Amino acid sequence: MTNEIDLVKRAQSGDSEAFEKLYDRFYTPVYTYIYYRIGEQALAEDLTSDVFERMVMKIDDWKPMGKPFIAWLYTIAGNIVRNHVKRQQRIKWLSLNEQDADTGENLMTQIGKRLQHEQLARALGQLTEEQQQVIILRFLQGESIAAVAAAIGKTETGIKALQRRAINSLGRILEKDGVHVTT
Amino acid sequence: MSQHNFDDTLNSCLDLIQQGASIDDCLEQFPHASAELRPILELTAQMNMIEFAPPSIPAYQKGRNRLKATVQAKQEKQAETTDRRWVGDFLRDEIKLWLEIFSEQNMARRPRISGAALASILLVFSLFFSVTASADSLPGDRLYPVKTLGQQARIQLASSARKSAVIAEVSAKRADELEMVIEDTTREAIITLNGPVTRISDNTIVVEDLEIQLNAETVEAVRFTDGEPIEITVQLKNSVLAAISIDESDLEIEPVIEDEPEEDDSDADDSSPNNDEEVEEQDAEPNEEPVNNESEEEENKDKEKEINPNAGPGNNNGNGNTDPNPNAGPGNNSGNGNNDPNPNAGPGNNNDNGNNDPNPNAGPGNNNGNGNNDPNPNAGPGNNSGNGNNDPNPNAGPGNNNGNANSGQENNSNNNSNLGQENNGSNNSGQENEGKKDKKDKD
Structure with a gap:
């Protein structure tokens, strides 16, 4: 993380190249996190851009407190998604795109997936910030336990407990919403 | 079974499922916990069916330009x-x-x-x-x-x-x-003037020998009699002064030139993860579990570790990484037959770079056919294919990364494990690297 801290410190001193390197480094993880929270590519791209704009504006507030820089970006991303959802009142979901057409899957299957994504995103919004992060990183992105621990800034033991609580909470929320998670 | 043991069991099951094992396979291995494990694993399987759309290159570049402008x-x-x-x-x-x-x-x-x-x-x-x-x-x-x-x-x-x-x-x-x-028609500014007012017409007054136009909003404010000192803020555009606001003046204050109107950045405050509004919103949302239930966890000790910026969902096959993976700016980089470092990097297409030295063709896009004998970090969202490297080749990131025949010490054919902390795509795995579509088919 030393190089990461150096990079952030350079950005804090106004080094524009450092900002660009931070963008290149963290664009994909931030986008992925937002995508799973809202389920729409174009919107996720716009909100990801918002995250990095706020990163520039607020980077002076960041201090190395033992957590990695990406954890701070996830927090900003979570806030931006929450504000967006609040403003919009309702979220638009996955639209048919070329990828869907290429797969040759039938329309009903696609609609089923969209609804599932909507339900999942809504349920995710009711979890704590860290629970959301662990669900997205570990269960949706398929990251290893070590990678999730590094991204969230916790030990692997802590992440194991967190993922159990997160998945149990998510299951309860989905059941309450009438979603049958058992196959 | 203690909670700690169950956490380990659950984690082992999740690892097995990510490697392609079925739920029943997992439960057979841990029969003592199958009742508790089954609903969790079934939910996991359902989540794996959700598709992921990687970010587009134009959006990545547009965001980068926006970042530069903000800086x-x-x-x-x-x-x-x-x-x-x-x-x-x-x-x-x-x-x-x-x-x-x-x-x-x-x-x-x-x-x-x-x-x-x-x-x-x-x-x-x-x-x-x-x-x-x-x-x-x-x-x-x-x-x-x-x-x-x-x-x-x-x-x-x-x-x-x-x-x-x-x-x-x-x-x-x-x-x-x-x-x-005012004579310079190209100038625009917001100016505050102080002086005795003289009314010329219903829509025009003079302050400091300057003619000022009044509009519907400011004309009502001219309640002052001739000779009375006023403070008036005007906008200069195309050599015309238009009143913005009018008030009484003590004549002692000098004219002040202000900047162009700035946007209210109060909204920026809500970007702070710790601001009141955010906290309020967070509190307002119901949580199924108390936030403080993480108190038992230890703090992260691995401060020196870095995260893989090139991580994300997608299928990444035949990759063996343990090294950092630098992503850089956009562009198409093709056919570079160099024997020296060839930093063609960034989103775009990076093809057929026959290098014998590090060739960091990175970033979102297609990175194909790079026959390197040294680290070739073709990475980022997009397709990374056919990179015949003999050294670490961290082809990672969202997208399809296929056919990268690496033989470096970190590269294990058909045994791809992006173990480096910097390279953890969603499906950057070896025997478990089956991609979401494969999982879906199984399930």
């Missing part, structure tokens, strides 16, 4: 704020000191000037060189506030006998400057 705007704003604060604070303190030193009472009581005061005076003289540098500035210029502060200082320092003459002189100079600015 530039921030730098300009900071520079301006620093200048103003320095000049404003310094002049205020110095004028105060000068007034003290030269006031008749103090001169009579304390004819000798202290060393500190003398040093201060010398500083003021040096500052006057800065003020001199601003002598040619006009309303709307960056140095003009320095000039007006200098004029303000002259008025403040003038004896009561000369004060009105100095005010008249400064006002005349100010009027000349304003005229010069």
Whole structure:
């Protein structure tokens, strides 16, 4: 993380190249996190851009407190998604795109997936910030336990407990919403 | 079974499922926990069916340009704020000191000037060189506030006998400057004027010898009689002055040139993860579990570890990484037959780079056919295919990464494990690297 801290410190001193390197480094993880929270590519791209704009504006507030820089970006991303959802009142979901057409899957299957994504995103919004992060990183992105621990800034033991609580909470929320998670 | 043991069991199951094992396979291995494991694993399987759309390259580039513009705007704003604060604070303190030193009472009581005061005076003289540098500035210029502060200082320092003459002189100079600015049709500025008002017509008034247009909003505000001092803020555009706001004036305040209207950045405050609004919102949302249930966890000790920026969902096959993976700027990089480092990086297509040295073709896009013998970090969202490397080849990131025949020590054919902390795509795995589609088919 030393190089990461150096990079952030350079950005804090106004080094524009450092900002660009931070963008290149963290664009994909931030986008992925937002995508799973809202389920729409174009919107996720716009909100990801918002995250990095706020990163520039607020980077002076960041201090190395033992957590990695990406954890701070996830927090900003979570806030931006929450504000967006609040403003919009309702979220638009996955639209048919070329990828869907290429797969040759039938329309009903696609609609089923969209609804599932909507339900999942809504349920995710009711979890704590860290629970959301662990669900997205570990269960949706398929990251290893070590990678999730590094991204969230916790030990692997802590992440194991967190993922159990997160998945149990998510299951309860989905059941309450009438979603049958058992196959 | 203790909670700690169950956490380990669950984690082992999740690893097995990510490697392609079925739920029943997992439960067979852990029959003592199958009742508790089954609903969790079934939910996991359902989540794996959700598709992921990687970010587009144009959006990535657009966001990058937006970031650059934001950085530039921030730098300009900071520079301006620093200048103003320095000049404003310094002049205020110095004028105060000068007034003290030269006031008749103090001169009579304390004819000798202290060393500190003398040093201060010398500083003021040096500052006057800065003020001199601003002598040619006009309303709307960056140095003009320095000039007006200098004029303000002259008025403040003038004896009561000369004060009105100095005010008249400064006002005349100010009027000349304003005229010069108004004649320049390219200038735009927001200006505050102080002076007696003269009504020309229902829609036109004159202040400081300048004709000002009134609009529907400001015409009502002209309740002042001719000769009454007013303070009026006007917008200069195309050599026309249009009133924005009108108020009473004490005539002592000098015209102040303001910047172009700035956007209200109060919204930026809500970007702070710790601001009140955010906290409020977070609190407002119901959580199925208390937030503090993580208290038992230890804090992260691995501060030196880095995260893989090139991580994300997608299928990444045949990759063996343990090294950091630098992503850089956009562009298409093809056919570079170099024997030296070839930093063709960034989003775009990076093809057929036959290098024998590090070839960081990275970033979102297609990175194909790079026959390198050294690290070839073709990474980022997109397709990374056919990279025949003999050394670490961290082809990672969202997208499809296929057929990368690496033989470096980190590369294990069909046994791809992006173990490096910097390379953890969603499905960067070896035997478990089956991609979401494969999982879906199984399930």
